Amino acid sequence: xxxxxxxxxxxxxxxxxxxxxxxxxxxxxxxxxxxxxxxxxxxxxxxxxxxxxxxxxxxxxxxxxxxxxxxxxxxxxxxxxxxxxxxxxxxxxxxxxxxxxxxxxxxxxxxxxxxxxxxxxxxxxxxxxxxxxxxxxxxxxxxxxxxxxxxxxxxxxxxxxxxxxxxxxxxxxxxxxxxxxxxxxxxxxxxxxxxxxxxxxxxxxxxxxxxxxxxxxxxxxxxxxxxxxxxxxxxxxxxxxxxxxxxxxxxxxxxxxxxxxxxxxxxxxxxxxxxxxxxxxxxxxxxxxxxxxxxxxxxxxxxxxxxxxxxxxx
Amino acid sequence: xxxxxxxxxxxxxxxxxxxxxxxxxxxxxxxxxxxxxxxxxxxxxxxxxxxxxxxxxxxxxxxxxxxxxxxxxxxxxxxxxxxxxxxxxxxxxxxxxxxxxxxxxxxxxxxxxxxxxxxxxxxxxxxxxxxxxxxxxxxxxxxxxxxxxxxxxxxxxxxxxxxxxxxxxxxxxxxxxxxxxxxxxxxxxxxxxxxxxxxxxxxxxxxxxxxxxxxxxxxxxxxxxxxxxxxxxxxxxxxxxxxxxxxxxxxxxxxxxxxxxxxxxxxxxxxxxxxxxxxxxxxxxxxxxxxxxxxxxxxxxxxxxxxxxxxxxxxxxxxxxxxxxxxxxxxxxxxxxxxxxxxxxxxxxxxxxxxxxxxxxxxxxxxxxxxxxxxxxxxxxxxxxxxxxxxxxxxxxxxxxxxxxxxxxxxxxxxxxxxxxxxxxxxxxxxxxxxxxxxxxxxxxxxxxxxxxxxxxxxxxxxxxxxxxxxxxxxxxxxxxxxxxxxxxxxxxxxxxxxxxxxxxxxxxxxxxxxxxxxxxxxxxxxxxxxxxxxxxxxxxxxxxxxxxxxxxxxxxxxx
Numbered sequence: 020x021x022x023x024x025x026x027x028x029x030x031x032x033x034x035x036x037x038x039x040x041x042x043x044x045x046x047x048x049x050x051x052x053x054x055x056x057x058x059x060x061x062x063x064x065x066x067x068x069x070x071x072x073x074x075x076x077x078x079x080x081x082x083x084x085x086x087x088x089x090x091x092x093x094x095x096x097x098x099x100x101x102x103x104x105x106x107x108x109x110x111x112x113x114x115x116x117x118x119x120x121x122x123x124x125x126x127x128x129x130x131x132x133x134x135x136x137x138x139x140x141x142x143x144x145x146x147x148x149x150x151x152x153x154x155x156x157x158x159x160x161x162x163x164x165x166x167x168x169x170x171x172x173x174x175x176x177x178x179x180x181x182x183x184x185x186x187x188x189x190x191x192x193x194x195x196x197x198x199x200x201x202x203x204x205x206x207x208x209x210x211x212x213x214x215x216x217x218x219x220x221x222x223x224x225x226x227x228x229x230x231x232x233x234x235x236x237x238x239x240x241x242x243x244x245x246x247x248x249x250x251x252x253x254x255x256x257x258x259x260x261x262x263x264x265x266x267x268x269x270x271x272x273x274x275x276x277x278x279x280x281x282x283x284x285x286x287x288x289x290x291x292x293x294x295x296x297x298x299x300x301x302x303x304x305x306x307x308x309x310x311x312x313x314x315x316x317x318x319x320x321x322x323x324x325x326x327x328x329x330x331x332x333x
Numbered sequence: 334x335x336x337x338x339x340x341x342x343x344x345x346x347x348x349x350x351x352x353x354x355x356x357x358x359x360x361x362x363x364x365x366x367x368x369x370x371x372x373x374x375x376x377x378x379x380x381x382x383x384x385x386x387x388x389x390x391x392x393x394x395x396x397x398x399x400x401x402x403x404x405x406x407x408x409x410x411x412x413x414x415x416x417x418x419x420x421x422x423x424x425x426x427x428x429x430x431x432x433x434x435x436x437x438x439x440x441x442x443x444x445x446x447x448x449x450x451x452x453x454x455x456x457x458x459x460x461x462x463x464x465x466x467x468x469x470x471x472x473x474x475x476x477x478x479x480x481x482x483x484x485x486x487x488x489x490x491x492x493x494x495x496x497x498x499x500x501x502x503x504x505x506x507x508x509x510x511x512x513x514x515x516x517x518x519x520x521x522x523x524x525x526x527x528x529x530x531x532x533x534x535x536x537x538x539x540x541x542x543x544x545x546x547x548x549x550x551x552x553x554x555x556x557x558x559x560x561x562x563x564x565x566x567x568x569x570x571x572x573x574x575x576x577x578x579x580x581x582x583x584x585x586x587x588x589x590x591x592x593x594x595x596x597x598x599x600x601x602x603x604x605x606x607x608x609x610x611x612x613x614x615x616x617x618x619x620x621x622x623x624x625x626x627x628x629x630x631x632x633x634x635x636x637x638x639x640x641x642x643x644x645x646x647x648x649x650x651x652x653x654x655x656x657x658x659x660x661x662x663x664x665x666x667x668x669x670x671x672x673x674x675x676x677x678x679x680x681x682x683x684x685x686x687x688x689x690x691x692x693x694x695x696x697x698x699x700x701x702x703x704x705x706x707x708x709x710x711x712x713x714x715x716x717x718x719x720x721x722x723x724x725x726x727x728x729x730x731x732x733x734x735x736x737x738x739x740x741x742x743x744x745x746x747x748x749x750x751x752x753x754x755x756x757x758x759x760x761x762x763x764x765x766x767x768x769x770x771x772x773x774x775x776x777x778x779x780x781x782x783x784x785x786x787x788x789x790x791x792x793x794x795x796x797x798x799x800x801x802x803x804x805x806x807x808x809x810x811x812x813x814x815x816x817x818x819x820x821x822x823x824x825x826x827x828x829x830x831x832x833x834x835x836x837x838x839x840x841x842x843x844x845x846x847x848x849x850x851x852x853x854x855x856x857x858x859x860x861x862x863x864x865x866x867x868x869x870x871x872x873x874x875x876x877x878x879x880x881x882x883x884x885x886x887x888x889x890x891x892x893x
Contacts, residue, residue, distance in 0.1 A: 101662070102713075105715060172717065
């Protein structure tokens with residue numbers, strides 16, 4: 020039974036996982052027994068009562084109150100157990116402990132961005148400490164996305180007009196995949212991320228180092244590199260020339276870009292600025308118009324920094 | 334002084350020269366027919382065509398998923414194909430499949446009527462369906478649509494694909510569904526043969542009655558929703574767009590308020606067919622007639638109250654989520670009762686394992702899996718993990734394909750001799766059924782495993798750990814393809830040179846078996862009178878063929 024559970028379900032990496040899995044296995048076992056019973060009856064009756072002659076006379080059995088009551092009441096009890104168990108587990112999944120660490124999550128086509136309360140930002144990778152509850156305050160910048168970590172058994176949609184929340188507590192250090200599970204377009208299946216669970220002290224070191232990095236008076240290109248990673252740009256734009264959902268950043272600056280409307284332009288500073296802030300006014304041939312709009316999201320200094328960083332990639 | 338009509342036996346004429354298929358052979362007599370049987374056949378040809386289209390799309394999807402990354406199509410093409418597969422299968426195949434095709438052909442006959450209550454409206458329904466289907470084909474040709482068959486906002490209001498023509502097509506088809514439903518309700522109420530009281534209705538009729546009620550009550554909500562979506566896109570009215578004060582979750586409520594009851598439009602008629610098959614091939618009175626009849630109505634009613642179980646992770650309130658979960662389990666109860674009633678009907682029967690019965694047995698097995706995994710998805714904490722994964726994909730294919738499609742095939746084989754007048758090759762039919770059963774389980778069982786392991790649905794690419802299971806599933810889809818080709822082949826052979834069918838090849842007791850195969854142009858040349866229930870196998874068969882003269886002279890039926 021243990022091995023069946025381990026085959027069917029991902030590893031149990033959060034405090035709620037084992038209760039969810041036990042209910043999953045309970046329903047499988049009860050359901051399996053019911054299915055077995057029905058299958059045996061079907062096969063046995065098909066053989067035992069097979070037709071001997073076209074003139075076979077069969078008994079008239081229209082009702083059997085005791086039998087009908089039995090097969091109404093027993094399933095009724097079973098489904099009430101399943102409901103109550105699922106309800107208890109759900110309440111557990113919904114109510115974050117009061118001492119949870121809060122992280123803001125933004126979903127955008129097609130990446131994840133995480134902001135800590137001290138201002139540190141991280142793209143794609145959510146760093147959390149082991150053994151501490153983490154509450155996610157989530158919203159979408161465009162269409163609906165859904166934040167799913169199979170190893171934690173948690174999932175919640177992100178909406179463009181309000182915050183939705185969920186919480187988890189990872190019990191030991193490790194890495195866990197994040198999937199988007201609400202269909203969001205071309206890059207839906209590529210909208211992945213990782214939860215990186217660190218021991219409490221390592222997490223604190225990471226947070227402090229990131230904080231220091233963001234506060235330093237960095238050279239523009241280095242700041243650009245940070246912004247690129249914090250905003251999750253690499254979900255769509257590669258740095259090594261590989262095609263993604265959007266064009267690669269390698270060799271972009273100064274190259275001639277051909278657009279879907281038939282026009283073309285050289286990728287200079289003004290073009291890059293427009294492409295970031297008022298996205299999709301010009302769409303490069305061969306790519307979907309999927310770039311989110313960063314007007315009002317990035318400061319002028321951050322845009323300058325991104326342009327310097329892109330220049331450096333040539 | 335008027336004389337009392339004489340009740341006498343009207344045996345069916347075997348192998349009639351003139352029947353509804355050949356009494357007028359002109360193209361016009363088909364295209365402008367008001368005969369429910371011919372309209373039903375035109376529906377049948379259409380739904381089979383669209384099943385083929387949807388099936389080819391499914392094979393393409395499965396082939397693309399052979400590799401974790403790109404195999405032979407890009408992400409945008411994949412997204413368009415899965416959207417079309419869903420939309421074609423649901424709106425063009427499965428919703429009209431049993432009610433509009435088989436229901437149209439057999440509902441009036443089983444009631445002892447000469448046609449539906451509104452024959453011209455029936456023809457109009459068909460052409461409205463064709464009109465809607467043309468819009469769908471137009472959207473396919475003009476860039477396709479990439480929103481998923483659910484058209485969720487805000488993606489559907491921002492996507493650059495042919496959302497308007499597609500949703501308009503679905504909007505138009507909704508009217509076809511509503512009109513057919515109204516026609517059936519009136520026909521069942523007003524046109525039953527003398528003696529055919531509600532308690533003697535074949536259970537297929539009860540299931541069509543429950544279905545028709547859902548069609549009439551739920552489809553308008555879909556129409557409103559799609560119209561709002563079209564207005565949102567063209568006029569920017571801001572019902573669903575948060576930037577204008579709207580709410581995208583509201584769309585989901587509207588959509589599922591129709592689309593959850595629509596699940597029962599798809600499955601309840603299948604229950605009706607299974608009741609007919611189990612009773613006929615067990616040659617036995619059905620166990621729990623009223624339990625089966627009323628559980629269809631109960632499912633239709635509760636089905637209106639559970640739409641929120643599609644939205645447990647959507648951001649609706651926790652209270653709604655809990656209430657919807659609680660109510661959802663009460664759909665499971667009548668459904669389970671039906672399954673046990675069917676099994677109990679086989680007890681001490683005289684079971685004749687012909688291909689339609691084989692499909693019924695397979696239905697019981699596959700649909701039980703579909704139902705039990707539905708209980709799994711209704712359990713709140715487990716649902717959070719399984720929602721929008723392949724587990725859901727496998728669950729609804731077990732219900733829709735293992736359930737409705739297998740029942741549809743059972744019904745098609747069961748009634749094939751009746752409306753074509755030809756038998757098919759029974760051995761090939763059994764082989765095809767077994768191939769389908771194996772192929773179906775090979776395709777969809779691995780998807781339960783993938784889903785519980787965390788594989789999300791609607792994914793063009795996937796991480797490598799899922800590749801083996803995806804490949805099993807793809808091989809299964811090929812087996813399914815072979816099974817369907819075999820069915821197509823032997824049914825065409827049957828039409829070309831099949832043995833002529835007797836009027837009652839399976840020994841049925843309901844009214845359609847008491848007339849010729851194929852049926853006479855006006856079904857009955859007399860007024861049938863019903864004395865016994867449709868499953869009263871202990872009564873002499875002569876008492877199922879009773880009727881009174883309808884006042885016209887018919888020379889052809891006097892022959893026997």
